[in-house]
Amino acid sequence: MNNPRKSLKKEKILTGDRATGQLHLGHFVGSLQQRVKLQHDHEQTILVADLQGLTDNGHNPHKVSSNILNVVADYLAVGIEPLKTTICLQSAIPALSELTMYYSNLVSVARLQRNPTVKSEISAKSFGSSIPTGFLTYPISQAADITAFRATLIPVGEDQLPMIEQTNEIVRKLNHIAQDDILVECRPLLSKVPRLPSSDGKSKMSKSMGNCILLNSSEKGISKAVKSMYTDPNHLSVEDPGQIRGNVVFTYLDAFHPDSVYIDELKVRYQNGGLGDGTTKKILEECLQDILKPIRERREIFMSDKAQLIDILRIGSQKSQEESNQVLNNVKHAFGLNLFN
């Protein structure tokens, strides 16, 4: 607090992914590209959220453990630089669990049950009457993550705004107990990019559904995925006028093609009739191949040296331990539990 350089500091961003699968084009458009940009003028930490991944995979932990290094390799492959962005592992930072314990005394069960994000996630998952406690309480754990890094800017989608709200509620309660601003409130950095649809245009992207293009998809895999992509079911022959709305090929062209003027021309031609799905898919495939080839190649090199990936995570986690222990000490102090400090 007495650091005279504070005002010169870059703003702190916390972001991350549940380590439950490889990253795909949805992540690329929705968050990864933004992170690559943000790392230059922000102090960015990316948390590989293995503990959060366990909250609905407690009995299937391999789904989490087997994906940690995959996710790190994905980050590096798209251009996240460990010298600019701290990449760390949630389970390697004890203060995150400790803070969760303290905060859980300040949030009622009813408040968690009212959380719209968790509510809709619970109804989307097939927990039945057996909701894991860790899943219901994960907004508290997220508040621990955000506050432990003193993050003030959190990239989120609209659907995650209740998480920011829950975090700031805890921040205010804690600061009230401490009679001091020991924690900082955060604000959302709302993504302007609409969520990328899955290639079937219907369900959520998921590796197991086979409806998403992973960052390390092979040339053939990309080709196959684009060929099977959902377009306009009423656009039966090339001459027919086609629909753009709900046409996944055009949504992807909007998201990935560098020349938006050209894509607008294509749309007009498609709507007037005279442009076949084979042609639009070919244009999209070329574009995706161009984007994913260097990513796939870089990723392969990173995955071939797992020791280096582990080292990057270890160094990031150590740095994060130091940061988060400071916040934990302040919180323990607020509760009067700093007997040994």
Next chain:
Amino acid sequence: MNNPRKSLKKEKILTGDRATGQLHLGHFVGSLQQRVKLQHDHEQTILVADLQGLTDNGHNPHKVSSNILNVVADYLAVGIEPLKTTICLQSAIPALSELTMYYSNLVSVARLQRNPTVKSEISAKSFGSSIPTGFLTYPISQAADITAFRATLIPVGEDQLPMIEQTNEIVRKLNHIAQDDILVECRPLLSKVPRLPSSDGKSKMSKSMGNCILLNSSEKGISKAVKSMYTDPNHLSVEDPGQIRGNVVFTYLDAFHPDSVYIDELKVRYQNGGLGDGTTKKILEECLQDILKPIRERREIFMSDKAQLIDILRIGSQKSQEESNQVLNNVKHAFGLNLFN
């Protein structure tokens, strides 16, 4: 597991107290005397449960923080020896919070809500609709405590048996995931001593209610408490036959007087008529003064050297950190999250 001396090891006991108040005669009879005995032929750890104390005092943490050293002084004053019993502080052992996070993915919210102990505690407290999350989930945290110390014997009252059951459920789930017996099941050491009534014979003992005799009660305080003790309301004059049942003075004489034959004689005389409450109270007071004088004096000496108390807790907590980190490592290994080990 390969330790050839394992079979020679003393059985491991975990016990403890929420650090929410000084200890009183109820604790003395209910647990402290037993602990003093058990420490000789068991490996005993006593956990000063400050985190658990916060689960219903999140907004009033001083109630917890101000009582930690009080509780340690109480232990030492009654004869618990730090060289025989490890005394440690829950908040100083990060592995306990980390284990809680892992276990919370294996216990459903519905299972917690069904826990009879928590259910009756919730209805006894005035949470209204605002049950703190940490309170609902404390059985998971208790399972973390028990398993972190590999404790197999847990001194409890009947009302806490559901806690043992919950712990063993988690142990079995975890061992199933690990495909190895990395955690050990525990069994209750049921107390045979009935719960000591408060001096008014009605409510639960509580310092704030002024109906209990603290271990450091002054001579005057003890005298006053015994004089106001509930007896037989129909025993109006010395000659009247009196009732033993519900007569707190006789319950205390049973619990504390060394000469049970003498107490049995007194009971006969009281029941026949001819023994006044003044006399029985005088006998009880003398007996309690004898027991509490050395405890009060020893406690005063311990409380005059807080640095020593902190040292005892620090040393016990460090030992406990090492023990619990081993268990945490095994659990992380079971979940495949041992990237840095």
